[in-house]
Amino acid sequence: MSGAGESKGNGAPNGNGNGNGNGAGQVLARYEIRLSGLGGQGILTMGKLLGQALALEHGYYVTHTQSYGPEARGGASRSDLVVSSAPISYPKTEYLDLLVALSQEAAASYYSYLKPRGTLLVDSELVRQSPTNVFLGLPFTRLAREKVGVVQATNVVALGAVAYLLPFARIEAMRKSLKAALPEKIRDANLKALNLGYQEAKKRLGQPITLPDPAGEGESNGTRMDLTDIMAED
Amino acid sequence: MAKRLPHVPDGVFLQMEDEIASMGAIIGASLAGRKAMSATSGPGFSLMQEQIGYAAMTETPLVLVNVMRGGASTGLPTSPGQGDVQQARWGTHGDHPIIVLSAADVPECVEMAATAFNFAEKYRTPVILLLDEITAHTREKISLPEPGDFEIVSRLTPTMPPEWYKPFEETMRGVPPMPPIGSGYRFHVTGLAHDAQGFPTSRPEEVRALTERQFRKIDRFFEDIQLVEHVETADAEVVVIAYGCVARSARLAVRQAREAGVRAGLLVLKTLYPFPRRHVEPLLRSCRLAVVPELNMGQLSREVKRVNEGYTTVRTINRIDGLIITPSQILKEIA
Numbered sequence: 001m002s003g004a005g006e007s008k009g010n011g012a013p014n015g016n017g018n019g020n021g022n023g024a025g026q027v028l029a030r031y032e033i034r035l036s037g038l039g040g041q042g043i044l045t046m047g048k049l050l051g052q053a054l055a056l057e058h059g060y061y062v063t064h065t066q067s068y069g070p071e072a073r074g075g076a077s078r079s080d081l082v083v084s085s086a087p088i089s090y091p092k093t094e095y096l097d098l099l100v101a102l103s104q105e106a107a108a109s110y111y112s113y114l115k116p117r118g119t120l121l122v123d124s125e126l127v128r129q130s131p132t133n134v135f136l137g138l139p140f141t142r143l144a145r146e147k148v149g150v151v152q153a154t155n156v157v158a159l160g161a162v163a164y165l166l167p168f169a170r171i172e173a174m175r176k177s178l179k180a181a182l183p184e185k186i187r188d189a190n191l192k193a194l195n196l197g198y199q200e201a202k203k204r205l206g207q208p209i210t211l212p213d214p215a216g217e218g219e220s221n222g223t224r225m226d227l228t229d230i231m232a233e234d
Numbered sequence: 235m236a237k238r239l240p241h242v243p244d245g246v247f248l249q250m251e252d253e254i255a256s257m258g259a260i261i262g263a264s265l266a267g268r269k270a271m272s273a274t275s276g277p278g279f280s281l282m283q284e285q286i287g288y289a290a291m292t293e294t295p296l297v298l299v300n301v302m303r304g305g306a307s308t309g310l311p312t313s314p315g316q317g318d319v320q321q322a323r324w325g326t327h328g329d330h331p332i333i334v335l336s337a338a339d340v341p342e343c344v345e346m347a348a349t350a351f352n353f354a355e356k357y358r359t360p361v362i363l364l365l366d367e368i369t370a371h372t373r374e375k376i377s378l379p380e381p382g383d384f385e386i387v388s389r390l391t392p393t394m395p396p397e398w399y400k401p402f403e404e405t406m407r408g409v410p411p412m413p414p415i416g417s418g419y420r421f422h423v424t425g426l427a428h429d430a431q432g433f434p435t436s437r438p439e440e441v442r443a444l445t446e447r448q449f450r451k452i453d454r455f456f457e458d459i460q461l462v463e464h465v466e467t468a469d470a471e472v473v474v475i476a477y478g479c480v481a482r483s484a485r486l487a488v489r490q491a492r493e494a495g496v497r498a499g500l501l502v503l504k505t506l507y508p509f510p511r512r513h514v515e516p517l518l519r520s521c522r523l524a525v526v527p528e529l530n531m532g533q534l535s536r537e538v539k540r541v542n543e544g545y546t547t548v549r550t551i552n553r554i555d556g557l558i559i560t561p562s563q564i565l566k567e568i569a
Binding site: 048051052055056061062063064065066067069088089090091092094 | 312339368373374479489561562
């Protein structure tokens with residue numbers, strides 16, 4: 001649905017797993033990302049950093065919306081990004097291409113919004129029971145605590161992994177966005193966290209995401225996983 | 235604004251103790267010759283209502299941004315809603331003219347904020363800019379306008395000698411010139427019904443003349459004030475009439491409907507009041523179905539239904555659970 005809605009200007013070679021470096025400038029139909037977790041995990045900041053990098057460094061159209069409860073900490077928190085080469089009408093997400101979940105609750109509540117071939121990325125220690133077997137996981141919180149020494153950098157470690165996984169994002173752009181957005185006092189720790197997330201993802205998560213070919217037959221845009229008749233697949 | 239206004243030449247950011255004081259402060263600033271605005275949400279808008287009436291009666295230009303959220307009272311403080319549409323028009327007591335605008339995305343916020351000030355200055359009236367949580371919290375890329383990209387209108391000031399000046403005199407446009415207080419012109423301001431000199435009166439002919447002029451100054455310029463955007467309405471059989479964040483959902487839904495072969499169109503209302511009848515009515519006459527999606531139980535759809543004198547079917551989509559109306563929800567109704 002979403003792919004059909006926004007302009008279909010594609011035909012650019014997709015990521016093909018050959019890495020981030022040459023993904024830049026790729027023509028992109030509507031790509032929907034949800035970052036989710038608990039209030040206090042820095043979900044909104046993560047969305048802002050990712051959105052800024054994609055909009056200002058890569059030049060994509062990006063909308064970043066947010067949803068959070070009235071609580072300062074502990075409530076459900078999420079950030080939605082829509083990335084496209086064309087102007088974006090509907091700013092929220094309906095069918096996710098990428099879901100990042102930093103809490104069990106977030107993974108359970110949102111995975112059903114994933115497209116059939118969407119990517120689920122979780123904090124593998126906080127999400128003990130993944131709602132699906134097809135997911136990617138890294139212990140973001142532990143990495144931040146043990147390797148960076150600042151547990152508050154969890155969101156930036158996850159951002160590093162996202163930068164690796166998204167075939168149209170470049171790590172240098174994230175770095176630049178991070179430098180521009182964060183105060184100097186916490187800049188070094190965060191740059192370290194970003195690199196750590198990127199390297200860990202490269203080591204353990206396999207190839208970056210392959211974008212669906214919008215011209216292809218296989219992609220059943222607009223079919224939500226919870227509505228898909230399993231018998232009908234393949 | 236707290237960060238940026240102090241860097242603008244003559245810019246002042248003032249934190250008041252509450253909404254009532256904020257309204258008083260911007261009315262005072264405006265009477266002193268400055269362009270002033272305040273912003274609020276939820277119950278804060280209700281607190282400001284009394285003095286919106288004062289600004290309307292004293293014909294004080296000002297801009298008030300209200301970011302609508304869900305529910306009455308404290309309601310859903312972090313979720314979108316569009317429940318203040320009728321309140322923006324009729325929230326203050328008494329019969330009064332007012333201009334209510336809306337914006338759907340970040341670039342439009344820039345455009346409509348400038349437009350709101352222009353209307354306020356041109357017509358000497360309070361202008362309400364209605365946003366919603368989604369529009370207000372969305373981050374997206376915009377190109378900042380250069381100076382000169384927008385027409386900037388400022389209020390007329392008197393050119394006659396001070397002793398000839400009558401602050402609420404009838405004029406061609408119905409909008410009397412307005413000197414900054416303290417500039418040598420005698421300028422009396424009161425919320426009581428007043429005569430051309432600005433002093434209280436209860437003489438029926440003077441009261442009627444005042445009220446009629448206040449309405450006429452807006453009514454005669456509907457064409458200038460009623461702003462809309464037509465999206466593929468020229469050959470439409472089905473029209474969606476939307477405003478605010480929901481207009482973005484509708485834009486996608488209409489495009490999807492077109493791809494599915496339905497001749498759908500979208501009318502985005504940027505001016506909510508005075509209600510843009512001149513744009514709505516022809517579409518109601520030419521389309522077989524009009525759909526009005528909004529995040530309330532049916533506030534603007536009342537206006538559409540009022541205009542629709544049996545021309546077509548008006549269907550509403552109402553959502554009040556703190557979530558936005560999705561493109562697929564609209565698509566289901568039109569395709």
